[in-house]
Amino acid sequence: MNRPLLEVRNLQTHFLTSMGAIRAVDDVSFSLQRGEVLGLVGESGSGKTITGYSILGVVDEPGRIVGGEIVLRDTEDGEVVLNHLGEKQLRRLRGNRIAMIMQDPMMSLNPSLRIGTQLVETVLAHRQASRSEAERRAVDVMRRVGIPDPEQRMQAFPHEFSGGMRQRVAIAIALINEPDLIIADEPTTALDVTTQVQILSEVQKLARETGTAWIWITHDLAVVAGLAQHIAVMYAGKVVEFGATEDLLDHPRHPYTRGLIASIPGEGELAADRRLHQIPGNTPSLLNLPEGCAFRTRCDRAGAQCDIQPMLETSSAGDRALRCWHPLEGQSP
């Protein structure tokens, strides 16, 4: 196996607020090959977005990467540690080798510029290309994300588009320079099935044809089931389970992963009483986490040992990692 394109090792990103340190990302590790899609899954507030921001180097004050390393390799096996680079070097990589599609598409769009201008500028910022070449690229990428009449739509402003259309434009901006890595933050969660499927098929094509690697952030396991080769599950700032998609979904070993899978509606046999599995309790506040394993207060397998924080243990083959004192045996959920 080639050395991974991206390796995140023991990443810690904390927000130092007046109320105390919010450990938004607290010991996150995973790696990713070229052309691979990694699903980063977890509920709201678990640290998915901040993990993405950390990789891109756009964490806002009072947030800081306080530990760990984010390593990006190029094809010649040269490597850079992203969190050791200065802002100027990072800016050269952003939008070029790494790009992010934001949860809210308006964060990637300038409301006062025409869509076409924004796409063309993204090309010209990083490529030696003529304006007409850049325009051709822009039209092409808009068509690929399913925007009808791209030539005409180039003239439109973001506010003239529906939410779904804006999201496609934001995706087009991320795609246009064919970066090595795209971090996509819940980009299809608000879209309807047909639009979502169109974008997912484009993502797959890009991963296959250009070797772009994706980190697909979502709380929707069904999407990453079809899209991702590996899945990392986050809970309260930590990766609690990591594995190959099939293996992880068919044989979850962390109690939280199993709970998530079981609460998805409309899968398999429908329960006669129309009730879904519920994970008891609510997501704890990061300011007020239980000692030890953060899932302890909601876990039906918790024991005395769980007062101590379990480490993320990687299997000998390196293809599975787990953070739990009393894991499931890997039976079907």
Next chain:
Amino acid sequence: MTPDAKIETLLEMQGIEHVFGRREDWVDKGVRLIRGKRTAPARVRALNGVDLTLGKGEVLGIAGESGCGKSTLGRAMVGLMHPTGGSVTYRGQPVMRGRRPLHLKLQMIFQDSGSVLNPRLRVKELIGEGPILHGLLARRDLEDFVADQLETVGMAPDVMNRYPHQFSGGQRQRINVARVLALRPETIVCDESVAALDVSIQAQILNLFMDLKDRFGLTYAFISHDLGVLRHISDRIMVMYLGRVVEEGPAAEVFANPRHPYTRALLENAPRLSRRNQIFQAVPGEVPSPLNMPSGCAFHTRCALRRPECSLSVPNLMGTGAHRHACPIVEAAA
């Protein structure tokens, strides 16, 4: 069309049409002043001959892609909007009087739970003011009443003095549900009511909806683009495409044997937990603009089974029994 003759029909819609006429907005005005060009007055045909009945105690799921008219239909159901054509009745009475919804028994829950809750009101007022206004509640009973409502949706009574921003998205949706339940509705139209929630919270809210249905005999129309949610919750399903119903029937049957090419495309390609390493295949072609509706069967611009005659006339719903679809081509092949 009634699902079961013995079930009492609550809501009935017949031949609903709705055309949004677009007024000149500031963008159009700018274009006119700067370029001297008038942007054509756009008319959006959002609904085009929709018939629907809702029987007591049933859950009707409404599916379809963005812009196909689901929310417009939902708003017309509860009398928040006057469709430009057709009739809407609830227990035989029109749902609107003048510009006002007539029936307290018919309520709607929207997607964005955060933004519909007035940020300056406490939970107590959010839940209690409606019933007081409608004479369902005496002000001196407010706190007991709110405590009861909160308990119904699984929240502690002591949150009643807090403001909406002090809650998570899932909790706000619970408050929203409590607020609607406080009006003692019989029928609730849910428009993407769980779309913004995490699966674990979504499971809580969906279970809550089912608990309330059992407890109070509620009836639901459930609008969602999430097919998993619809499969889980619906007794009956209605699939819409560009303002028309293209397929309807018992949910289990429609999901097991979809007939209309659009329904098939939707179900075959949707992400599912059980579909690993899926090759996602987009429905070919582009979603037609409702400003410029295709003639005949509106799906003909994207349909793999299309024949020349498909663009000539609008197919009606056909088929026997409760499971019906609007495609003569698959009907002939069956």
